[in-house]
Every structure is written in structure tokens, then in C-alpha cells.
Amino acid sequence: MATSTPNDNLGSESPVPEVVIQRLPLYVRVLSQFSSSGNDLISSEQLGAHLQMTPAQIRKDLSYFGRFGKQGRGYDVAMLEGELRSIMGLNRTWNAAVIGMGRLGRAVVAYPGFAPEGFNIIAAFDASAEIVGQTISGLAVQSISQLTDTVKNLDIKIGIVTVPIDHAQKVIDALVKAGIKSILNYAPLSPQVPEGVTIRGIDPVLSLQSMTYYIR
Amino acid sequence: MATSTPNDNLGSESPVPEVVIQRLPLYVRVLSQFSSSGNDLISSEQLGAHLQMTPAQIRKDLSYFGRFGKQGRGYDVAMLEGELRSIMGLNRTWNAAVIGMGRLGRAVVAYPGFAPEGFNIIAAFDASAEIVGQTISGLAVQSISQLTDTVKNLDIKIGIVTVPIDHAQKVIDALVKAGIKSILNYAPLSPQVPEGVTIRGIDPVLSLQSMTYYIR
DNA sequence: GTTTGTGAAGGATTTCACAGCA
């Protein structure tokens, strides 16, 4: 067993492109909305029309994971939604912590859209002595010094960063050190993260700035 | 001058890829942060380190628009930021309207990050008779029936959609009919827009959902 | 010596187009 063989990578199948992973939640969202409008079957054509993309791309994306459709019919809506949720790890709940309980952090913990999708914010942190100890949206705000312990004790897998820009990198470093591998960053900077950590930014200003080019 | 020549398309230069347009605001953001830390020059290597991307990609992106660097030295930070802002249409202000003055709309109009970047929210709309007429963050909330007139009168170029999901497509259609070409959509659906209209979505749930795949 | 700007090469993603199945 000394040398590499062509079959050494059986089971380590070629990784699914990142763009594909980012599109699957869109499919889940459309499917769930489509099923509540009473339809059982959907074709890649219809899915594509809803998402303004080509049917071929949808079929190709799905083919990375299996064969979910029936020729001549299309896809069973509920079945496909379930499969995709399972693939994405969305058929379970995830614990999250918010760091930074200023205006933005308060809005985030009060936002009612996370829990129905399985994202439970179960801890809140802040650096300020005035805010630590307060209860906000039912969460007792903790000091950032307790981050690592709480992440471990409460099985927190997701960090949501809502601190001001000049504290953001420090906080992200602390989350990484605590073992967090998924970070949602609301601070308007491009943070440094090591390989193996996924980070996504929410910055409405960046979104606006990328649109003015077309109307300039 | 009957037939096409190789130079017929002078001036209709090949369009800049959309991905490139989406990265330019990132460069602007880094440059502005870099200049406030006292540096005059920056290399594509340094820019790349900040953004976790390759120097070659940055140089290639910039080359779509001109030659902004000096060999052996790098880029003048302030100059490059200015050029990019001008290219993107960010060296001016833009008027925006928010539609939907519930929890989310109130948070958006109260967010202090837009104005410093030249995005001025100067009108607010809602469908509910109870909310119309109220003053929120200094804005008199108008009825949606006044949308088209106000867009014209106040030279509004950007629509920000913060209505509940079941009203979102209607509102987007109304914005399009009013002549709006840039829409920032906070509602969790994939809306239909005609060619020539740019729309960007802000959906933190989608961002979270695309990360769980990697920690599943 | 350093770093840009850019053709050419390489790699990734999308679309085509059709065999195969219901």
C-alpha cells in the first residue's frame, strides 16, 4: 500500500463548485414557496423561469448530487426540497452567537426570520461593561471573554459579527480561535480568515455600489 | 463604407464582466481604509493580501478600465480610489426610496452607513393607512400610490424593498414601471425583473444556508 | 531591483444537444 493508485480517490469525489453550493439555497427557497402554492411537480424549465436562469444549469447543478427527477415529468417538489435540505445540512438546527449588541446586533437577534429556518441565536456578546448583563430579546449579554467557553458549552457552530469595523477583525480572530468555522459578517471590511473557515459578508452599501455602474 | 471593418466596434468595447464590477467596490473599500492608515502607495500584492485574492486578478480587473499603476512602485492609493469611484459612479450622490416601513424599513432608514457613501434615502413609502403620514427618521411616509410621481419629482434612482414577501413582487413591478433601474431587495424571494434592471438581494438566511454545507 | 499591464495558457462554469427513460 505504498503508492497512490487511480482509485485512491474513490470516495473523495471531485469537490462541488462553490457557485453551485451557493445556488442550492435558492432552489430550496423557490421549492418551498412553490409547494405552498399547491403544486406537486416542477420542471427544470419552471424552476429556471422562477430564478431567471437556464434549465440546463439547474439540471447540471442537481446532477452533482444525484438523480432526483423523472424523465417526462420533472421533479417532485417536496422530495427535491427535502433532498437539497439534507445535502446542505438544513434538515437540523444550528446554534449561533451574535457578537456586538449595538443597534445592528439588536436588530439581528430580534429578526424573526432565522429561527423558522433552523438558525437559533442562543448567545449574545458585547465588549461594553454597560451592555454585558443586560437581557436583550431574551438573551443575557455576556462578556467577550466568555466566548470560547460558551461556544463549547452551548455547541455553537455559527458566529454573527455585528461589532463596529475597528473591532471586527479581533472578534473574527476570537471566533476562529474558539473553533467556529462559519461566520456571517456585517462589518464593512474584508476580513482575514484561515483556510477551512467560511465567511460571508452582508453589506448593503457594497450591493448598492455595484449597481450604480450600470446607471451612471 | 458599406461593409463592417475591424474598427466598426471602436467605442463599443467589449463589456466588463459582471464579476469584475462586483469586485471594484471591494477595492474602493480597502483603498479608503488603507489611505486612512497613512500609506500613499499600494501594490497589487498588498491589495491582494488584504482581500485574499491574487495580485494578477487585481491587475487584470483594473486593466479593463485603464493603466493606473506605475511599474516598480505600485498604485497611488488616493488616485486609484478616485478613479474607481469615478468609474463606478460613486463620485456623486444618489437618491433612494425605501418601500415598506415595518421593522426592517425603519432599520434601513435609520442606518447611518448609507449617507456617508453618497446614498441618500429621501422618501419612504408604505401600503398601510396607519403608517402613511407618520414621520420616521425625518421622512414623511407616503402612500405607495404616490410612488411614480415622487420618483420623478425627487430624481430617485434606487429603490430599496423592505416589504413582506407577499407584497414584494408587486412593489418591484411598481418600481420598474416608475423607471427605477437599480433595486436592493430585502425580501426573501427571487424576484422577476426585466432586462436592464439590476437587482441585488440581501438575505442573511441564504448566506447562512450556503455555509452549513461545509460544516455539515 | 520592483511592479505593472497583458497576451497566452489554463481552468472552471455554462450551455448545447441528444440518448434514454417514463
Added chain:
DNA sequence: TGCTGTGAAATCCTTCACAAAC
């Protein structure tokens, strides 16, 4: 007939690598 799943082709995007400029 209708629509999927998928190799092959086409397109798009990134990286390489080096001449030219400072």
C-alpha cells in the same frame, strides 16, 4: 410526447509569465 441526465462544446474567468517601465 415530455423532460431528465450528461458528455462534449463553447464560453467565461483566472492565473501565468514576461516585456516594458520606473
